[in-house]
Amino acid sequence: MMKRAYAALASMACLLSAGSALAAQPTPWQMDFQPAATQVMEQINWFEDFTLWFIVPITLFVLVLLILVVVKFRASANPVPSKTSHNTLIEIVWTAGPVLILLALAIPSFQLLSLQLNMPQNPDVTIKATATQWQWNYEYEGGESPLSFDSYMLKDADRPAAGKVDLAAYPRLLAVDNEMVVPVGKTVRLLVTAAPTDVIHAFAMPAFGVKIDAVPGRLNETWFKAEAEGMYYGQCSELCGKDHAFMPIGIRVVSEAQYTAWLAAAGNNLGEANKALMASVESGSKAVDVAENVSK
CATH class of the missing domain: 1.10.287 (Helix Hairpins)
Structure with a gap:
């Protein structure tokens, strides 16, 4: 009985943790804000x-x-209007x-x-986000080796190769090929701009309470501190041209250990680092299967 109880508790915990990763995205007929992550x-x-x-x-x-x-x-009920000038x-x-x-x-x-x-003192991570028509470029600053990559909207044809066929976790028109990866519980300083010859964009992440313009020739600054691991989705929120609706933002919040491993590997091979990170994140959901086996 005790084993079954522990297994049930473990299953519930894993399901709740898995569900939280899918919560920070738009839902049909949504009228309120996305769940707060900061x-x-x-x-x-x-x-x-x-x-x-x-x-x-x-x-x-x-x-x-x-x-x-x-x-x-009304005229019929008050045929003689009042001449009061003030009260x-x-x-x-x-x-x-x-x-x-x-x-x-x-x-x-x-x-x-x-x-x-008001920017917090001594942020843990500094990332520069540069917008162009119609994608984002992320630069991780202050590390031992420079890391910079582009982030495009994920095309349906590329989902199998990227391992992102699950539309619940990687929704259509919101999922990207390369997410911004940040550690949970750490202060992230975000520098936002647009390419010098581009137009005005806006970096918006609803679950973080972040929305800031990306202006050519100007460097804007904001910050966030994600309190829960998971995938979070936003979009460019400034009309920037014909593909404005196809310029999503994906941020994956992971544990500090997972972030450190990903950052060390991403400089050499970003694709393999992303796949290894996804495998590490998704392995947590297998705890449900382990709990079920224990109960048997």
Whole structure:
């Protein structure tokens, strides 16, 4: 009985960990944000909920006033209109009320902007993302050997060779041939620009709360710290030409040990390093089969 209980717990843990890797991507009829993978995105989710406590009552209040005016002060019910020119109390209320509401919204919004825009000291990883029509180039800076590679949208014909036939894990029009790989729980400094002769793009990763313009001749800076391993998908979010919709962003968050091994191998052979990393990541799902064998 104890073996069965441990096996069940292990299976549940593996399934939950595997599911988290598939969560950070768009879903059909999605109306809310993607699950937060960083502290910044958690704060964005909180701020959205916070603002709704103001937006919904104000919207309903204005709706009630409109209905009241239409019904009570229509021509047939109010043939002699009021000639009141002002009301001191109403003037004070509709001036002081919005001021207080704006203050209540401004304080947490400034705190959120400060969290987003203030770069942490001594980041663990620095990556430069350069946009061109219509792909991304990633440069890992500060390592023993330079690492730079392009990231294109994965074509259907290339899926078998890349080992990415699973559309749930590698969705169509979002999966890429070479993902940006980062370690979990580490601060990543991201430098974003566009090629000098290109157009404006935007690097957007919804689960991280990251969205920053890639402007030719300008180097913008942002950061993120992913708190959960898995695959995360974003897109270019600035209209950049005819293939704007085919310029996805893929970021794979792995353990520090997996990241170190991948970084050491990627400089010599990126393709083989990616395959070895995928095999290492996917081997974790086999723990479910091991648990099932134990229970038998």
